[in-house]
Amino acid sequence: MRKIALVGNPNSGKSTVFNQLTGLRQKVANFPGVTVERKVGIWTLAEGERIGLVDLPGAYSLYPNSMDERIVLNILTNPLDEDHPDAVLYIADIQYLDKHFLLLTQLLDLGIPCLLVLNMADVAEKEGLTVDTRLLSDRLGIPVVSLSARMGTHLDILELATRKLLDSPSAPLAPFYRLSSAERQLTEKIREATGESVPYRALLKAHHGKLLNCWRSADEPEQVQAIREAEQFQSVRLQIEETMRRYEQFEPLLRDAVRRKRETRSLTDRLDSILTHRVLAPVIFFVTMFFVFQAIYSWATVPMDWIEAAIASLGNWLGSVLPAGWFSSLLTDGILAGLGGILVFIPQIAILFLLIGLLEEVGYMARAAFIFDRLMQPFGLNGRSVVALVSGGACAIPAILSTRTIGNGKERLITILVTPFISCSARIPVYTVLIGFVVPQTSLGPFNLQGIAFMGLYLLGIVAALAAAWMLRWILRSEESSWLMLQLPPYRRPVWRNVWLTIYEKVSAFVLEAGKVILLISIVLWGIASYGPPDAMEAAARSAQEAARDKGLDDTATEDLVAAYRLEASFAGHAGKWMEPVLKPIGLDWKIGIALLTSFAAREVFVGTMATIYSIGSRADEETVRQKLASARHPETGLPVYTPAVALSLLLFYVFALQCMSTMAVVRRETGSWKWPLLQFGWMTATAYLASFLAFHALQNT
Amino acid sequence: MHCPINMLTEGEAGRIVRFTREDVAGKMVMMGVLPGSQVQLVRIAPFKGGYYLKIDGMSMAVRQQEASSIVLEIGNGAI
Numbered sequence A: 001m002r003k004i005a006l007v008g009n010p011n012s013g014k015s016t017v018f019n020q021l022t023g024l025r026q027k028v029a030n031f032p033g034v035t036v037e038r039k040v041g042i043w044t045l046a047e048g049e050r051i052g053l054v055d056l057p058g059a060y061s062l063y064p065n066s067m068d069e070r071i072v073l074n075i076l077t078n079p080l081d082e083d084h085p086d087a088v089l090y091i092a093d094i095q096y097l098d099k100h101f102l103l104l105t106q107l108l109d110l111g112i113p114c115l116l117v118l119n120m121a122d123v124a125e126k127e128g129l130t131v132d133t134r135l136l137s138d139r140l141g142i143p144v145v146s147l148s149a150r151m152g153t154h155l156d157i158l159e160l161a162t163r164k165l166l167d168s169p170s171a172p173l174a175p176f177y178r179l180s181s182a183e184r185q186l187t188e189k190i191r192e193a194t195g196e197s198v199p200y201r202a203l204l205k206a207h208h209g210k211l212l213n214c215w216r217s218a219d220e221p222e223q224v225q226a227i228r229e230a231e232q233f234q235s236v237r238l239q240i241e242e243t244m245r246r247y248e249q250f251e252p253l254l255r256d257a258v259r260r261k262r263e264t265r266s267l268t269d270r271l272d273s274i275l276t277h278r279v280l281a282p283v284i285f286f287v288t289m290f291f292v293f294q295a296i297y298s299w300a301t302v303p304m305d306w307i308e309a310a311i312a313s314l315g316n317w318l319g320s321v322l323p324a325g326w327f328s329s330l331l332t333d334g335i336l337a338g339l340g341g342i343l344v345f346i347p348q349i350a351i352l353f354l355l356i357g358l359l360e361e362v363g364y365m366a367r368a369a370f371i372f373d374r375l376m377q378p379f380g381l382n383g384r385s386v387v388a389l390v391s392g393g394a395c396a397i398p399a400i401l402s403t404r405t406i407g408n409g410k411e412r413l414i415t416i417l418v419t420p421f422i423s424c425s426a427r428i429p430v431y432t433v434l435i436g437f438v439v440p441q442t443s444l445g446p447f448n449l450q451g452i453a454f455m456g457l458y459l460l461g462i463v464a465a466l467a468a469a470w471m472l473r474w475i476l477r478s479e480e481s482s483w484l485m486l487q488l489p490p491y492r493r494p495v496w497r498n499v500w501l502t503i504y505e506k507v508s509a510f511v512l513e514a515g516k517v518i519l520l521i522s523i524v525l526w527g528i529a530s531y532g533p534p535d536a537m538e539a540a541a542r543s544a545q546e547a548a549r550d551k552g553l554d555d556t557a558t559e560d561l562v563a564a565y566r567l568e569a570s571f572a573g574h575a576g577k578w579m580e581p582v583l584k585p586i587g588l589d590w591k592i593g594i595a596l597l598t599s600f601a602a603r604e605v606f607v608g609t610m611a612t613i614y615s616i617g618s619r620a621d622e623e624t625v626r627q628k629l630a631s632a633r634h635p636e637t638g639l640p641v642y643t644p645a646v647a648l649s650l651l652l653f654y655v656f657a658l659q660c661m662s663t664m665a666v667v668r669r670e671t672g673s674w675k676w677p678l679l680q681f682g683w684m685t686a687t688a689y690l691a692s693f694l695a696f697h698a699l700q701n702t
Numbered sequence B: 001m002h003c004p005i006n007m008l009t010e011g012e013a014g015r016i017v018r019f020t021r022e023d024v025a026g027k028m029v030m031m032g033v034l035p036g037s038q039v040q041l042v043r044i045a046p047f048k049g050g051y052y053l054k055i056d057g058m059s060m061a062v063r064q065q066e067a068s069s070i071v072l073e074i075g076n077g078a079i
Helices: A014-022 A067-077 A094-109 A121-126 A133-140 A155-167 A181-194 A199-211 A220-230 A235-257 A267-275 A280-299 A301-321 A326-343 A346-362 A364-379 A385-391 A396-405 A409-421 A427-438 A449-475 A496-530 A534-551 A555-569 A571-586 A590-598 A605-615 A625-630 A644-656 A661-671 A675-700 B022-030
Strands: A003-008 A026-030 A037-044 A050-055 A087-093 A114-119 A144-146 A485-487 B002-004 B013-019 B038-044 B051-055 B058-062 B070-073
Touching: A003 A014, A003 A067, A003 A094, A014 A026, A014 A037, A014 A050, A014 A087, A014 A114, A014 A496, A026 A496, A067 A199, A087 A094, A087 A155, A094 A114, A094 A121, A094 A199, A094 A235, A114 A121, A114 A133, A114 A155, A133 A144, A133 A235, A144 A155, A181 A199, A181 A220, A181 A235, A199 A220, A199 A235, A235 B022, A267 A280, A267 A364, A267 B038, A280 A301, A280 A346, A280 A364, A280 A449, A301 A326, A301 A346, A326 A496, A346 A364, A346 A496, A364 A385, A364 A449, A364 A485, A364 B058, A385 A396, A385 A409, A396 A409, A396 A661, A409 A449, A409 A661, A409 A675, A427 A449, A427 A605, A427 A625, A427 A644, A449 A644, A496 A571, A496 A590, A534 A555, A555 A571, A571 A590, A571 A675, A590 A605, A605 A625, A644 A675, A661 A675, B013 B022
Parallel strands: A003 A050, A003 A087, A087 A114, A114 A144
Antiparallel strands: A026 A037, A037 A050, A485 B058, B002 B070, B013 B038, B013 B070, B038 B051, B051 B058
16 A cells, blocks of 8 residues: 655644545554554545555644654655655645745655645635746646545545555656755765765754654764764755755745735734733633533533433343343443443543543633743743643543644653643543532522532642642752744634544543443443452341341341341452551441542442442442432441542542553653652652541641 | 834734744744744743734744843834
């Protein structure tokens, strides 16, 4: 299969082109060894040929200032790389061609067949901008297509031009850039010493050394290093000079090809005078976030109730149809409970990514980074950290992945380390179940009081994240300079296709990846909670029946007591009991101990675990987990288990603790060692324990 | 008159004459910000933070330290 790469600056509309060409036939993974997103898809041409399309990260040049740009450099300079394309579709924003041409001319010098795509032609037309594509094509020696990926226009022309390019790769051009005499001398020497055939790649080898992986032999880097020293090579200065000369070469061309009317004060300027206003901007940001969380809390409950009810009645139905026994029990209490635990999250994840995706799509997220940059700096963070912290409200995993746009290593590390403090969507079900035990279901003016408490828990996570960042700033050492140069794209109407694809991708990743773990854990749990050492299980059942007789309990109460005793004697009970001495000081018992253990696989497992634990042995019923917990009584004393003190202690534990092995795995991959995730786990658990201890004892005594 | 961007008031504009730091220059030129580019200081961010610049019609945000190493030639006509 022939391969094509989409290359272009950030904000060139590359991803929209990619989504238009591939639709749902796309996969998102990471480049090996790093966490830069690798988006690949299949583009099926009209004649049926299938082309492998890879959407490379946004880059400004082959002199990288970020991990994204390093990936692009490495793929495009190394013909042996698995993503090295047969041809490149170079996507450029037609409104800012002068800013987008640098990387294009660098690609031409590497000898890669390119097709220049002038994107956003619809906007250009509206603003009276015309580009002579014929002239550009003649002077650059490559095909040029102007289109609008957002409107989906001229994609057919792109397809024709692409096929032509693939079928008859154009004759090698003379390099675009004329090397200076010093550069020519250097590249000649490198070519003689190493046999490098492309002059510009020889120059890149001198600039980047070990950063590249396109070396032909093990000693080539040393040879190049020796030549660099002999020539007194000054990399940064020469990069700047080369870049300036490239501009000098293509600016006259663009002057000839581009005609524009003088622009008036645009909509973006008018919006930004409000949205980045010194006083209004932060207010607008927090009102927006408040709305986002209220939306999740109130909109999602309706479909969640449906899903819960459907799962419960399906369980009832199965229970009545199937003969009682281990199989029926496994199906209803193990598998169905697990499935319910997965499906119930879809509304929340979808709503969150709908809103975050929209904000990103219209261009607001870049403004958020600009607004909060100064505020983040004292904490050792970066304006871009805000985006990660906000996305952390959905899930720490994509949030940690999004930190790759932070150029400074220390700021990036701090962002990664503190993001899991932000309450993710997996904590929502835990909060939902427990919040009712602490705060009554009433309204305060137009707002739901539980909604406000919910926001309070989120704020607590944010405070913890910032406090941890502030401490890390003093602990971690760094020589790197901290910087921010952020392009603020014009506000645009969202491309719904992009938003839907984001939601689809996040939901399916959750269902397929986290879902697998949840289902597995749910089944394992059913196993360890249903079985135990046989003698102990029988003894437990007998002593429960005796106790029930002594108290004169009716049949139902006896059954429940037997169930409670059996669970206590099961393998799960043993694990929980083993933990109980540690949990007692924060008001928790061995049942919660089991849930804490299992929710390390994914926090949302807490709910499934509690459902399993409290429904074992009892007949299937349609009560929700919440109601089950509310009716839970100590078998001996008959007092409610979930007092406000216990519930608050548990809530705080979930706010602060790093109970997510997926997050730890991602942090390990991002930071390159187990040191950081383990430290992170240690201090987050310690914070959680301390907070729970204080809250439990404060509330217990009132 | 030559003046670094951080000395401008909101709304003032000029052309870049030079960068005073090589690392800033390196990053700037890669993004298409060059000597000769037309720059306007549109706004300073909340919390006295970043500088919202309009560079050749493109909106961009930089920090104070980058802003202070970009020197503009600003018109010396009366306002």
